[in-house]
Amino acid sequence: MSHLPQIRIPATYMRGGTSKGVFFRLDDLPATAQVPGEARDSLLLRVIGSPDPYGKQIDGMGGATSSTSKTVILSRSSRPGHDVDYLFGQVSIDRAFVDWTGNCGNLTAAVGSFAISNGLVDAARIPRDGICTVRIWQVQIGKTIVAHVPVSNGAVQETGDFELDGVTFPSAEVQIEFLDPADEGEDGGAMFPTGNLVDALEVPGVGTLQATMINAGIPTIFVNAQDIGYSGTELQGAINEDAKALAMFESIRAHGAVRMGLIGDVAEAAGRQHTPKVAFVAKPATYTSSGGKVVAAGDIDLLVRAVSMGKLHHAMMGTAAVAIGTAAAIPGTLVNLAAGGGERQAVRFGHPSGTLRVGAEAQQADGVWTVTRAIMSRSARVLMEGWVRVPAEV
Missing domain, CATH: 3.10.310.10 (Diaminopimelate Epimerase; Chain A, domain 1)
Structure with missing residues (x-):
């Protein structure tokens, strides 16, 4: 019986805040996975190693926790005043399910860094030294997030002395602003959906x-x-x-x-x-x-x-x-x-x-x-970059 070889897809494994996940450029995905649907979900499930009845994700990039079973898809934004469109997929560990209903605030800290390093931000906007402001459109929640990413010698600065509890080693500080973070919902309701504070x-x-x-x-x-x-x-x-x-x-x-x-x-x-x-x-x-x-x-x-x-x-x-x-x-x-x-x-x-x-x-x-707005400081770092491989039949 013959078997198809694995395919390889450009990818970056990144830590953002107290989470880590596999980052992709939208254009690097196979054509069938460049649009939402079963093909995209099947691909990401296989990349992460789900569903896994053993709960370990041994045959994939996931780390068998909610903080490490994550995927991100990024592309240049066509939305005025924004640099990058950001999609987040939370991959279930034991079920064949990718949840697209929300954002990951921790991995948001890595979105700006990835965007700068992968040509999704205009080069003219990246200082040689200083802070690069990356305007992110979080597609699922329909909100603007602003990442203030340190740059040194024209490249993202990842090392530093900023300490974040829950992360073992210090890194460079990335300040994140969530603009108008309340979800008003389709019916224009307030941030308190019941109308009550308690x-x-x-x-x-x-x-x-x-x-x-x-x-x-x-x-x-x-x-x-x-x-x-x-x-x-x-x-x-x-x-x-x-x-x-x-x-x-x-x-x-x-x-x-x-x-x-x-x-x-x-x-x-x-x-x-x-x-x-x-x-x-x-x-x-x-x-x-x-x-x-x-x-x-x-x-x-x-x-x-x-x-x-x-x-x-x-x-x-x-x-x-x-x-x-x-x-x-x-x-x-x-x-x-x-x-x-x-x-x-x-x-x-x-x-x-x-x-x-x-x-x-x-x-x-x-x-x-x-x-x-809401604001906090996180950090981010590239852990590995290259290609992720998945069986072709996926």
């Missing part, structure tokens, strides 16, 4: 929980840690090794998604794994991070833990950080109350790997809250 969310088998449900950065459901039996200082093992806890978070996510209007029935949540996210918040407390660093209560404004793709995240998703910063800036949300209440333009929160600072500018007009 709702009573009924979750069968769990109870009625106070919840702040917000569309900013990424749809996110915030609950109080104490209401679900936690302190807010938990590390991954406390949640991810507890099947009952994971089932509870998935139930909260499904019922919250219905209340947010993202799905019509809880049964649809299984087909929308990437969004919404679930996070629990608490007032500051001292704890030891997963890396052994002591995080003092006096050094943070609040505690936040977030669940992504069915597991507690090892640090914090970048898009969820946008939701945290936005909610913290609005008096009365659970996030704001955990941080001490009142008006604020930035918070530093504790997560399993350490701390992160995020700022947001929010304002209220005629009883409606809007946010103009």
Whole structure:
């Protein structure tokens, strides 16, 4: 029996923030995968090594976690005032499914760097030394993101002394601005889809929980840690090794998604794994991070833990950080109350790997809250570049 040889596709393996994924130029993909659909999804699944019933992604580029099972497709933007169009695909580990419903804020930090290095930004706009401002159009959420990428000797500067909790080694700092990050939705609704800063969310088998449900950065459901039996200082093992806890978070996510209007029935949540996210918040407390660093209560404004793709995240998703910063800036949300209440333009929160600072500018007009931008610092680095190979029959 004869077998077709593997095909090879130009690709770059990059870390962005506390995530990593495989980056492609749209024009480098096979013609059938240059448009959305089954061919594209099949290709990306095979690149990452999914679906894998063993949960390891051994036969692919994925790292068997939500933070490392990711793909990015970039192209020059035809949208005025933008440099690059950005598509993000969250690849399921154990299912033949690519979720295109949201953005990855961490990998966003690598988009500008890739765009500069791969000819997607006009050469005239790239300084020999300084900061190159890359305007990114995030296609799925329809939002503008601005990356401020350091450049040295005409090339992206990746090395530096900026330290990001959750990343082992220091790198160059990349500042990211999420402009108008709230998702108004097709019907023009506000960033709070229920119209309330806090709702009573009924979750069968769990109870009625106070919840702040917000569309900013990424749809996110915030609950109080104490209401679900936690302190807010938990590390991954406390949640991810507890099947009952994971089932509870998935139930909260499904019922919250219905209340947010993202799905019509809880049964649809299984087909929308990437969004919404679930996070629990608490007032500051001292704890030891997963890396052994002591995080003092006096050094943070609040505690936040977030669940992504069915597991507690090892640090914090970048898009969820946008939701945290936005909610913290609005008096009365659970996030704001955990941080001490009142008006604020930035918070530093504790997560399993350490701390992160995020700022947001929010304002209220005629009883409606809007946010103009959220900003945070990340880092990015090329890990490998060349070609990724997949069997031709894919």
